[in-house]
Amino acid sequence: MKDTSKMTVDELRRYRLGLCHDAVAFRKPDRTPHMSFYITWPILDAGYKLSEGLHNWDIMEDAIVQHQKKYNFDLIQCLGTRNPCKISEALGEQRYDINDASGIISVRDSAPFSHEDLKAIADDPIKAQWEIMMPHKFPMFRPGITVEPFNNALREQREYFSYIGRINKRMVNEFGLPPASDGSLGFASPGIEVLFGFMRGIKGFSYDMRKDPGLLKAAAEALDRYTLDPCFAMIEKSPYGPNPDTCFDFMVLSLAHTIMSNKQFEYFLWDKLKKLMDLLVSKGKVVRVYFHGAMDRFYEYLQDYPKGSLIVMVEANNLLDVRRHLPNAAVCGGLTGLMMGSATPEECVSHTKKLIDEVGSNGGLVLSLNAMGCFPADTKAENLKAVSQFIQTYEG
Amino acid sequence: MSETQPAPSGQIVDYTTYPEGFEQLARDIEAPTDDLEMRKRMLIGLLNSLKD
Numbered sequence: 175m176k177d178t179s180k181m182t183v184d185e186l187r188r189y190r191l192g193l194c195h196d197a198v199a200f201r202k203p204d205r206t207p208h209m210s211f212y213i214t215w216p217i218l219d220a221g222y223k224l225s226e227g228l229h230n231w232d233i234m235e236d237a238i239v240q241h242q243k244k245y246n247f248d249l250i251q252c253l254g255t256r257n258p259c260k261i262s263e264a265l266g267e268q269r270y271d272i273n274d275a276s277g278i279i280s281v282r283d284s285a286p287f288s289h290e291d292l293k294a295i296a297d298d299p300i301k302a303q304w305e306i307m308m309p310h311k312f313p314m315f316r317p318g319i320t321v322e323p324f325n326n327a328l329r330e331q332r333e334y335f336s337y338i339g340r341i342n343k344r345m346v347n348e349f350g351l352p353p354a355s356d357g358s359l360g361f362a363s364p365g366i367e368v369l370f371g372f373m374r375g376i377k378g379f380s381y382d383m384r385k386d387p388g389l390l391k392a393a394a395e396a397l398d399r400y401t402l403d404p405c406f407a408m409i410e411k412s413p414y415g416p417n418p419d420t421c422f423d424f425m426v427l428s429l430a431h432t433i434m435s436n437k438q439f440e441y442f443l444w445d446k447l448k449k450l451m452d453l454l455v456s457k458g459k460v461v462r463v464y465f466h467g468a469m470d471r472f473y474e475y476l477q478d479y480p481k482g483s484l485i486v487m488v489e490a491n492n493l494l495d496v497r498r499h500l501p502n503a504a505v506c507g508g509l510t511g512l513m514m515g516s517a518t519p520e521e522c523v524s525h526t527k528k529l530i531d532e533v534g535s536n537g538g539l540v541l542s543l544n545a546m547g548c549f550p551a552d553t554k555a556e557n558l559k560a561v562s563q564f565i566q567t568y569e570g
Numbered sequence: 571m572s573e574t575q576p577a578p579s580g581q582i583v584d585y586t587t588y589p590e591g592f593e594q595l596a597r598d599i600e601a602p603t604d605d606l607e608m609r610k611r612m613l614i615g616l617l618n619s620l621k622d
Contacts, residue, residue: 261619269622303617304588311620317584321598324585328599328612331619372621400614 175569176204186350190248194352194421198460198504199482200537206530207248207421207540208565209354209506212547213256214279216241219555223274228259231337238341242349244555245562249354249421251542253341258334264327266314277550285375286310289382295373296392299365299400307373355462356417359424360405362450365397366390366442370430379430383438391442402446406453415458422485423459426451432467444475455483462487462506473499489545493533505533506540509561514543514553519560526561530570541565 178186189204196203210216217227220237227234234254242250257279262269271280286307287295294302308315314323345351369390370379382390409424416423426447431439454461461479464487465472473496476484481502488496488507496505508529513522526541533539541561547553583594596609603609 258619261616262622265620267620300592300614300617301588303621304592305586307621308617309586315586317586319585321585321595324595324613324616325600327616327620328601331616334619368621400618 175567178566181350183347183350187346187352190350191352191419191421193248194540195416197534197537197540198422198485200504202536203534205567205569206534206565208562209540209542210241210245210247210250211252211543211545212241212553213252215547215549215552216254218277218550219244224277224279225272225274227254228257228270228272228279231333231340235337235341235344239344239348242345242351245558246566247351247562249352249540250345251354252546253338253345255334255338255341256546258330260330261327261334262311264330265312265323267312279548283375284311284372285378287373287378289374289378289385292382292386292389292393295369296389296396299393299396353420354422355425356412356420356423356459358408358417359412359459360408362405362424362426363401364428364443364446365394365401366446367428367430368397368401369394370433376433380433383434383442387438387441394442398446402450406450409450409453409457409459412457412459416460422462424454425462425464427464427466429466431465431472436471439472448475451479455479459483460485463503464489470495470499476500476503479503485540487542493529493539497533497538504538504540506542507544508533508539508541509543511543511545511547511552514547514557514561515551516554517557519556522557522561523564526564527568530565530568535570 176189178189181189190207193203193205193207197207214224214227217224217234217237220240222233222237227237238250238254257270259270269282271282287302291302291306294306342353346353374382428443428447431443434442451461460483462485463476466489468490469486469488470491476486477500479502484502485504485506486496486500488505493505493508496503509526513525529541530539543553583591585591585595592613593606593610596606596613599609599612601609601612
């Protein structure tokens with residue numbers, strides 16, 4: 175095993191890239207790579223309150239830097255960018271409930287559109303969002319609103335983008351930590367996911383799927399023009415082959431499938447996702463698939479992609495079971511919040527060793543938490559420390 | 571509260587309407603460009619952030 179302590183920052187970055195690329199290609203890696211899948215947990219672990227970290231990018235940056243210094247990850251999925259509270263707060267919305275006493279953040283459910291509004295979304299999604307969503311979500315969005323709140327929101331958005339650039343650069347240049355995905359390919363958010371997650375809510379979306387599936391699909395396709403189609407254009411324009419400077423190329427993420435039958439999944443979502451994934455694979459890219467929840471119902475859709483093109487993030491399935499059904503796909507996950515938050519360091523290390531021996535000894539594994547680590551109970555620091563130290567010295 | 575506001579441009583507008591108010595807001599926001607289409611894209615980008 176290579177001695178990383180003597181590596182320059184750039185050598186370390188290339189070493190980590192090699193670990194990830196080997197894992198996806200099922201080449202025996204120098205060791206198994208370790209990904210951070212923590213979201214707000216690093217704020218608490220660094221000794222800050224959630225409300226402080228989520229409202230001050232300097233504090234968030236310090237929390238992420240401490241996170242990397244303490245645990246020495248090979249890649250970090252979220253660099254503190256997932257909950258940019260201040261943009262919507264500039265327009266008066268309290269989207270998040272933050273409880274500093276318990277260290278818990280929750281997102282308020284929001285369903286600004288009714289079933290009857292789907293036609294308006296299908297006709298003109300920007301108009302629908304402006305005239306229906308904005309007054310629903312922002313009480314100050316009324317006749318008489320001035321330009322100032324918008325300037326404030328745009329300023330917060332610029333601050334947010336500036337933070338993203340800053341933290342990414344710092345991680346690469348200071349810690350040799352490569353980006354997880356290739357940002358130049360965009361981020362896909364299919365319209366159907368937007369409708370499910372932000373516009374109709376679980377109850378409304380379930381009703382829409384049954385009441386008028388054609389109209390729901392038309393609304394989704396209208397949204398796709400803004401949220402998905404630009405990705406197709408960027409991928410088409412990209413050079414052939416994986417980006418050598420990123421761990422993987424593109425993440426395909428789904429949550430809406432959790433309330434769909436397979437038939438509904440095929441009708442509403444898979445036709446678009448398949449086109450996207452087929453294009454990515456035809457361009458030689460490495461696709462990371464994250465289907466929230468249990469994914470065994472969806473194995474069949476992923477079985478034909480070539481080995482080396484796919485890594486699946488596994489939230490609620492046994493990794494060996496995934497490997498058995500998807501021998502073509504590398505897997506990412508393996509550590510549950512329940513174990514990391516309640517077991518002993520020795521138990522966590524023993525589990526990690528078993529996982530590497532059974533699933534990752536010949537590549538095909540990126541170790542990480544199985545779901546987003548947000549709350550204090552998701553992990554005990556001493557457990558993460560023990561697992562991190564172990565994985566950096568265990569060849570498997 | 572009056573139902574409309576004088577914008578920096580001097581026009582009386584109601585920003586909550588579409589497309590008129592939206593376009594006027596695109597003209598009135600602080601932005602590093604005078605190109606109206608780019609300003610509208612900035613607002614669409616903001617809208618995208620606000621829907622989350």
